[in-house]
Amino acid sequence: MNLGQLLHGKRDPRAPGAIQHARAYELLSVTAFAGRRRHTFGRLVGLAGVAPGDRVLDVGAGPGYLTALAAEAASPDGSAVGVDPSEPMVGEARRLRGSANCSFEVGRAEALDAPDGTFDVVVSSLAVHHIPEDVRGAAFGEMFRVLRPGGRILLADFRPPRGRLTRHLVGVTAGAGMRDNPVERIAPMLADAGFATVSESRVGAFLHCVRAVKP
Ligand SMILES: C[S@@+](CC[C@H](N)C(=O)[O-])C[C@H]1O[C@@H](n2cnc3c(N)ncnc32)[C@H](O)[C@@H]1O
Numbered sequence: 001m002n003l004g005q006l007l008h009g010k011r012d013p014r015a016p017g018a019i020q021h022a023r024a025y026e027l028l029s030v031t032a033f034a035g036r037r038r039h040t041f042g043r044l045v046g047l048a049g050v051a052p053g054d055r056v057l058d059v060g061a062g063p064g065y066l067t068a069l070a071a072e073a074a075s076p077d078g079s080a081v082g083v084d085p086s087e088p089m090v091g092e093a094r095r096l097r098g099s100a101n102c103s104f105e106v107g108r109a110e111a112l113d114a115p116d117g118t119f120d121v122v123v124s125s126l127a128v129h130h131i132p133e134d135v136r137g138a139a140f141g142e143m144f145r146v147l148r149p150g151g152r153i154l155l156a157d158f159r160p161p162r163g164r165l166t167r168h169l170v171g172v173t174a175g176a177g178m179r180d181n182p183v184e185r186i187a188p189m190l191a192d193a194g195f196a197t198v199s200e201s202r203v204g205a206f207l208h209c210v211r212a213v214k215p
Pocket residue numbers: 015016017018019020029059060061062063064065066083084085086089107108109110124125126127130131132
């Protein structure tokens with residue numbers, strides 16, 4: 001059993017990519033970013049262009065680190081909501097980072113519980129590869145639906161290393177889903193959902209970022 005399988009815990013058939021071991025994931029996240037978590041996630045908030053007053057949705061929010069930084073950037077009048085299918089994860093996010101303008105809800109990317117045009121910005125980090133492939137297109141469609149026209153999206157997902165040894169290590173520790181993560185498909189899939197791609201970039205050693213707008 002690899003680390004990825006351990007973190008997932010008991011599979012939820014409605015959300016097979018959900019991570020149930022929330023505290024262990026939070027610890028892993030602190031460790032993996034090696035003191036650079038605030039810097040890295042801060043860059044994502046900057047790339048997404050979150051501004052005071054924005055209503056932000058974080059999809060696959062996990063323990064809510066990015067959600068909280070987005071809420072900070074949207075203050076004082078804006079807010080951020082993190083959505084995740086894992087109840088333990090939502091509980092941990094509320095405990096660690098819930099505040100007046102930073103909240104968390106149980107939900108799945110492919111069936112978002114928000115009216116059309118609710119948000120100014122959608123963000124997501126390290127979560128796209130957790131959304132089952134057969135509903136990933138639907139998930140991007142949902143992100144499009146809940147954004148207002150002119151709204152922005154920033155998706156950051158794990159970019160597999162190119163070297164043979166490092167790829168092998170990622171496969172052994174985290175699993176094939178991360179080792180073979182097809183991040184190059186994100187931009188075309190966003191275009192299929194109706195988005196206009198603005199840019200693709202790298203943040204840090206292992207994040208592939210796609211920025212797009214809803215026309
Ligand atoms: C690797 S964690 C990333 C958490 C956080 N965004 C971060 O950057 O630390 C991936 C998250 O996606 C969530 N997830 C799994 N399936 C999902 C789905 N269908 N819709 C939304 N989130 C999902 C998992 O429960 C998990 O919390």
